[in-house]
Amino acid sequence: MIKVVNLKKIYQDNGVPVKALDNINLDFEKREFTVIAGPSGSGKTTLLNLIGALDLPTEGKVFFEGEDLSLKSKSELAELRLYKLGFVFQAFNLIPVLTALENVEFTMILMGVPEEERHERAYAILEELKIAELANKRPNEMSGGQQQRVAVARAIVTNPSVVLADEPTANLDSDTGTQLMNLMEKLNRDKNITFIFSSHDPVVIERGRRHIILRDGKVVSDTSK
Amino acid sequence: MFLKLAWRNIWRNKKRSVIILISIVIGIIAIIFFEALSVGLVNQMLDNQISIHTAHIQVHKHGFNDEKLVQNYLPNVEEVVVNLRKINKVKFISRRVISYGLITTAENSSGILIVGVVPEEERNITKISEYVIEGNYFLKNKNEILISKRLAKSLGISLNEKIVLLASRVDGKVGSELFRVVGIFQTPNSAFDKSTIYINLRDAQEMLGLGNNISEITIISTNVNEIMMLKENIAHKLGPNYEVLSYRELIPSLVMQQEMTGSWMLIIYVIIGLAMIFGIINTFLMSVFERINEFGVLKAIGMHNRKLFLMIIYEAIFLGILGSFIGSVLGLTLVIYLSKVGLNFAVFAEGLSAWGIAAIIYPEVELTGVVKAVIVIIVISVLASMYPALKALRLQPVQAIRHI
Numbered sequence: 001m002i003k004v005v006n007l008k009k010i011y012q013d014n015g016v017p018v019k020a021l022d023n024i025n026l027d028f029e030k031r032e033f034t035v036i037a038g039p040s041g042s043g044k045t046t047l048l049n050l051i052g053a054l055d056l057p058t059e060g061k062v063f064f065e066g067e068d069l070s071l072k073s074k075s076e077l078a079e080l081r082l083y084k085l086g087f088v089f090q091a092f093n094l095i096p097v098l099t100a101l102e103n104v105e106f107t108m109i110l111m112g113v114p115e116e117e118r119h120e121r122a123y124a125i126l127e128e129l130k131i132a133e134l135a136n137k138r139p140n141e142m143s144g145g146q147q148q149r150v151a152v153a154r155a156i157v158t159n160p161s162v163v164l165a166d167e168p169t170a171n172l173d174s175d176t177g178t179q180l181m182n183l184m185e186k187l188n189r190d191k192n193i194t195f196i197f198s199s200h201d202p203v204v205i206e207r208g209r210r211h212i213i214l215r216d217g218k219v220v221s222d223t224s225k
Numbered sequence: 226m227f228l229k230l231a232w233r234n235i236w237r238n239k240k241r242s243v244i245i246l247i248s249i250v251i252g253i254i255a256i257i258f259f260e261a262l263s264v265g266l267v268n269q270m271l272d273n274q275i276s277i278h279t280a281h282i283q284v285h286k287h288g289f290n291d292e293k294l295v296q297n298y299l300p301n302v303e304e305v306v307v308n309l310r311k312i313n314k315v316k317f318i319s320r321r322v323i324s325y326g327l328i329t330t331a332e333n334s335s336g337i338l339i340v341g342v343v344p345e346e347e348r349n350i351t352k353i354s355e356y357v358i359e360g361n362y363f364l365k366n367k368n369e370i371l372i373s374k375r376l377a378k379s380l381g382i383s384l385n386e387k388i389v390l391l392a393s394r395v396d397g398k399v400g401s402e403l404f405r406v407v408g409i410f411q412t413p414n415s416a417f418d419k420s421t422i423y424i425n426l427r428d429a430q431e432m433l434g435l436g437n438n439i440s441e442i443t444i445i446s447t448n449v450n451e452i453m454m455l456k457e458n459i460a461h462k463l464g465p466n467y468e469v470l471s472y473r474e475l476i477p478s479l480v481m482q483q484e485m486t487g488s489w490m491l492i493i494y495v496i497i498g499l500a501m502i503f504g505i506i507n508t509f510l511m512s513v514f515e516r517i518n519e520f521g522v523l524k525a526i527g528m529h530n531r532k533l534f535l536m537i538i539y540e541a542i543f544l545g546i547l548g549s550f551i552g553s554v555l556g557l558t559l560v561i562y563l564s565k566v567g568l569n570f571a572v573f574a575e576g577l578s579a580w581g582i583a584a585i586i587y588p589e590v591e592l593t594g595v596v597k598a599v600i601v602i603i604v605i606s607v608l609a610s611m612y613p614a615l616k617a618l619r620l621q622p623v624q625a626i627r628h629i
Contacts, residue, residue: 054525055623075529082527089626093522097233102226107526109226154526 001194002028002051002162007060009046009217020046022217024060028196030161033188035208036198042214044198045166051196052085052164053077065161082110086155088165088197092147094139100126100150101135107158125153129183145176149183156187163187165197169204181207227532231539238512242544245508249548249602250555252501256598257556259493261564261588267483268589270582271476276352277412278340278421279475280319280443281452282459284309285468289440290475295324295395298438300466308462309442314455316447317349322429323440326392328372328422333380338421339392341429341439350443353410353423360384360408368428370404373418374411384409390424394434402432413583415575490594498605505541505609513537513613520617521625530618537614538607545606549599557595563588 007024010017021043028034028051036044049055050062053069062069064080072080081087094103101122108118126132131149139147148168155163165184169177181204188195199205213221235242275281283290284305289297299305302320309318322341327334344363348354353371354362363369370388372380382388387405394400404424412418430436446455452471460469473480513520523533567585570577574584617625 049623052525054626055621078524078527078529080527081525085527087525089522089525093519093626095230095519095522097230097237102229106226110527110529110532 001030003063005061008058010058019217031192032194034196034210035205036212037205038214043217048164048166084161086160086163088151088155088168090167090170092151096139099136104153104157125157129153144171162194167198231536245544246548248504250552252497253552253598253602254556255497260594261560263486264591265587265589267486271479273413274476275472279472280350281446282444282456283470284442287468295433314447317445319346319350319443320439321441324392329389330380330382340423341426343426356410356412357408358411364407368404369407371408371423374409375418400432494601502605502609509610510613513617517625521622524622534614541606541610545603549602553595560588560590
């Protein structure tokens with residue numbers, strides 16, 4: 001489904017080149033529940049960003065469903081992110097001026113889903129994630145755990161093939177983090193959504209069925225349960 | 226939802242949005258005020274000139290306007306008057322004798338334009354009777370003269386004193402008569418005051434040997450918007466021996482000034498626009514950079530650059546519309562109030578009167594001016610938001626998300 005070939009990413013830090021990813025080769029299949037682990041600075045976020053077409057590699061290619069992302073225009077990449085990918089960020093990143101329901105609806109507006117249908121789908125997803133009571137609340141009226149659940153709802157409401165989650169539990173307490181992982185696992189199982197998430201929390205890492213360990217921008221281990 | 230999002234974004238930082246709104250409101254008030262003042266000023270100059278002397282239309286013998294000789298009197302005056310009275314839309318007419326001459330006292334003299342009028346007819350045409358500040362507007366006695374305060378001062382004469390008028394007669398000899406000052410007038414036009422005196426038509430005809438002849442007929446139309454049509458109608462009826470001129474041909478410089486108001490306003494728009502645009506760009510830049518991270522998230526979830534750009538532009542349009550609405554209400558209220566009470570420029574009265582403007586100027590509300598101001602302000606707001614919007618679009622999503 002996703003193929004990463006000889007992927008390299010070098011950042012310039014005050015003119016000094018910093019190798020964030022060094023020759024990564026990986027394959028991700030449908031319905032995987034994969035965790036990318038490793039210490040801070042190992043390249044987890046960079047890898048997720050490149051898979052999610054949020055950034056451009058220095059060298060190498062990312063193939064999504066057989067298509068080379070480097071050959072796509074900005075607009076085509078935006079379409080890919082809209083229709084095929086869902087994102088969950090460490091800092092939740094909900095739109096602060098919109099309510100939970102509106103945040104979930106927003107991606108469907110971008111897709112041109114009719115108002116009635118998107119309203120129904122957004123409510124349904126909030127109910128499914130047991131956060132329907134938050135529908136009319138804005139992010140600043142919600143806890144971190146509630147915001148992250150809304151973020152997950154926003155990521156999956158468009159029925160994406162893949163959800164990329166960058167340290168989704170990092171800003172949550174352990175109970176809320178466990179609940180979020182349960183939710184992601186359930187969605188992976190029930191809706192066949194591929195989840196690729198990063199973490200350095202051993203409890204969260206343990207939940208992944210495939211473990212990719214990065215260190216200094218290289219894959220040091222790739223194992224499946 | 227994009228509109229809702231744009232609207233809510235505006236109010237995320239109320240203080241900043243209020244600052245932008247204040248600058249827009251001040252800009253629009255300034256445009257409405259200057260437009261109303263310019264229109265009022267020029268219209269007042271034109272109205273003054275029309276109501277002091279020119280009237281809407283003047284009828285002369287063909288060629289009189291090029292050479293104002295007493296010999297160029299109107300042929301068949303009775304017939305012309307009868308014909309003019311029959312024409313629809315001719316409201317008032319006044320017969321005049323016009324001649325250049327000399328006014329003299331024992332010590333001084335001055336070149337002047339002698340205007341012989343029928344006082345009752347002239348009262349309907351010009352405001353000269355209203356501008357009499359001392360004495361009377363004719364007393365129906367023989368050889369009465371009205372002179373301006375300015376001329377009286379320069380000649381060193383006052384009310385009830387006598388002066389002599391000298392002018393060339395129809396037969397080529399010099400005619401002269403002794404006149405008594407019965408009234409002193411003061412119009413808003415100092416140049417006119419310096420050079421014009423009024424005497425009775427009958428006295429003028431006698432002094433100049435004109436018999437029953439006159440030099441011009443002035444006309445006031447029933448409808449100011451149809452003066453050109455009326456002029457054409459009169460010219461057609463009277464034939465080629467007569468010269469029929471509207472105020473547009475008689476005072477072309479003022480008409481041109483009126484027409485140039487639009488160009489002047491364009492300069493005002495540019496000045497106000499430049500003053501505003503940098504302030505708005507600066508505030509919008511702050512607003513956009515504060516939300517770069519959020520724009521990154523929007524891009525990450527699949528928002529196209531075009532829609533993101535539009536969202537920022539919508540914010541500018543909302544602010545422009547809101548500011549324009551408030552500014553228009555306040556600007557119109559101000560201008561409507563000033564159009565009733567007037568703006569007192571008494572300090573500059575001397576200078577203004579040289580241009581034929583009274584010390585109190587009444588701004589005139591022009592709705593087209595308000596519409597233009599609103600369009601200008603909205604365009605400026607949109608232009609000011611384009612640079613920050615384009616800057617936001619250039620970033621890769623990941624760069625934007627990482628932006629602090």
